[in-house]
Amino acid sequence: MNLGLRERVAIVGGSRYGTGKAVALSLANEGANVTIWGPTDDIRQTSMDISRITAQSHVLPIPTNGSGKEDFQRVILDTMNRFERIDILINNMDVFSLNRSVGIAPRNHIDMLKDHIGQSEDMIHQVVPFMKQQGWGRIINLISADLDKSWTEPHISVEIQKHTSKMVSTLSNELGTFKITVNNVISTYILTDEMRSIYEHEASNKDISLDTLLSSISKRLPMERLGSPEEFGDLVAFLSSERAGYMTGDTILMDGGAFCASV
Numbered sequence: 260m261n262l263g264l265r266e267r268v269a270i271v272g273g274s275r276y277g278t279g280k281a282v283a284l285s286l287a288n289e290g291a292n293v294t295i296w297g298p299t300d301d302i303r304q305t306s307m308d309i310s311r312i313t314a315q316s317h318v319l320p321i322p323t324n325g326s327g328k329e330d331f332q333r334v335i336l337d338t339m340n341r342f343e344r345i346d347i348l349i350n351n352m353d354v355f356s357l358n359r360s361v362g363i364a365p366r367n368h369i370d371m372l373k374d375h376i377g378q379s380e381d382m383i384h385q386v387v388p389f390m391k392q393q394g395w396g397r398i399i400n401l402i403s404a405d406l407d408k409s410w411t412e413p414h415i416s417v418e419i420q421k422h423t424s425k426m427v428s429t430l431s432n433e434l435g436t437f438k439i440t441v442n443n444v445i446s447t448y449i450l451t452d453e454m455r456s457i458y459e460h461e462a463s464n465k466d467i468s469l470d471t472l473l474s475s476i477s478k479r480l481p482m483e484r485l486g487s488p489e490e491f492g493d494l495v496a497f498l499s500s501e502r503a504g505y506m507t508g509d510t511i512l513m514d515g516g517a518f519c520a521s522v
């Protein structure tokens with residue numbers, strides 16, 4: 260299926276590893292130009308990985324350790340200078356990492372999530388004028404959640420849904436007339452390199468093998484396996500494409516059926 264992404268321009272947040280990197284690779288594989296940013300060493304490696312898929316001229320790595328308005332403005336300006344347009348914005352909110360932060364209370368997880376949402380909204384407001392001018396755009400918020408914690412502690416899951424759903428609902432109503440779609444994708448049990456490292460540490464603490472731990476987790480899931488980064492990246496690439504032009508204001512949960520199995 261031709262997704263119509265060739266020569267589209269995507270800014271992908273959190274693209275130095277995990278699901279963000281998987282999305283950047285999937286978009287590049289579909290022919291999109293991709294801007295990525297993050298710490299110098301990590302972003303260089305991601306840039307090299309993308310360059311193996313497409314020409315080096317189709318990836319723009321921007322080294323930065325910040326996540327404030329000035330950093331966002333730099334990312335947007337550099338992208339416009341290189342590619343002369345912005346079609347796709349991928350925001351990345353890693354709730355999983357927040358829940359795994361040692362010594363941070365659940366209430367503070369919610370406050371940190373609100374900060375992530377605020378940063379994502381800042382980025383959205385900066386790219387929307389370009390998308391309006393083009394009459395086309397895709398805005399997708401990635402939320403990597405720890406189902407074991409986020410969905411079994413009701414106040415956290417409710418806050419995640421409330422804030423992100425309100426954001427996409429408001430924006431989709433405002434931007435639909437400009438052919439700009441806005442969606443959320445919540446994922447969990449995706450076996451990224453980061454997740455593998457976390458599971459390896461957990462298996463070591465339990466004095467069992469990684470395979471034993473992954474097998475135990477898989478048995479709790481309806482699909483009886485963890486998801487791959489490639490599957491997640493391909494889903495987001497589809498939502499970024501011409502083919503998903505009628506999908507907006509939605510929150511999509513990609514978890515292999517885990518949430519349904521837990522209720």
